[in-house]
Amino acid sequence: MHALSHGTTSTPTIIAVPPALSLPVIETAFPRKFHPYWPRLREETRAWLLGKRLMPADKVEEHADGLCYTDLMAGYYIGAPDDVLQAIADYSAWFFVWDDRHDRDIVHGRAAAWLRLKDRLHRALDSPGDHLDHGDPVVAGLADSVERLYAFLPGGWNDRFARHFHEVIEAYDREFRNRTEGIVPTVEEYLELRRLTFAHWIWTDLLEPSAGRELPDEVRQNPAYRKAALLSQEFAAWYNDLCSLPKEMAGSEVHNLGISLVIHEELALEEAITEVRRRVEECISEFQDAERDALRFADTLDDGTVGGKETSAAVRACVGNMRNWFSSVYWFHHESGRYRVDSWDDRSTPPYVDNEAAGES
Known part of the structure; x- marks a missing residue:
């Protein structure tokens, strides 16, 4: 199986998908789509990363x-207004940079720097306008991206997004402590933590501005909608674990479903890889059932009123993009330089990160 990598030219490059990571059902039953704004999105996010000093020139x-961060978002939030997709893509690129900063703080034992950053991120999330010119680019970048996201929907959505991301920041702090102390979480502990460090509910929240409508609580909490949303995110997190296991083992990581299975379930590495793959494939089949239920639920919301029709259409758009997440995540892992650990000079140090201390001002 092959992925098409757009790279930096107009001619796609064929990249082979390793058999151990190949999922034929994704390639056949989950057609890949791209938002038409994608080429401009890539240019604008590159300029944003540079302008915000989030990556050296x-x-x-x-x-x-080559990291393909914008490709990931352009394959997910299909139908989003261009300005919404741009804000999401910039926030996503920021998220990857923050994740790398977190990793480098752990690797270099910068506990005090991490605690300062954690506190600043909490404050920037609550009052982004006050942190747009912060001296730490990671703080200022979050402030800029979330202030733009907050402009699209009413305050209730903003409060929910902030609440969910505060939980993500705290989960990153738990991961920091685990890695620093060499604690490998049990499988159940890991699955609970992973839903936060992967930001399951953040990416799900962002389906709503993409659809142009905040969904009522009773709609978001409906079992059919919530199950489809959770399965789409679980697939992404566990497939990421499957693909990033070599990178994370090279970097002495302790947070990966495969690692938890080896340590706590006493599986051999090959057995653990097989088990993670089984869970990934199970997510796909269960999602296809949940998707049908969620779309039937969307139909029931169209009660003949204008509001009912609009809510039904928004739910259908959100569920359609949950489906898009499968193909976007799958191809991203084979096109992005983020996972090509075998090509790095140092398998434990990604070539795209700034390995120096940052944000000390």
């Missing part, structure tokens, strides 16, 4: 396009 030039 040489890293932006050499790695930004």
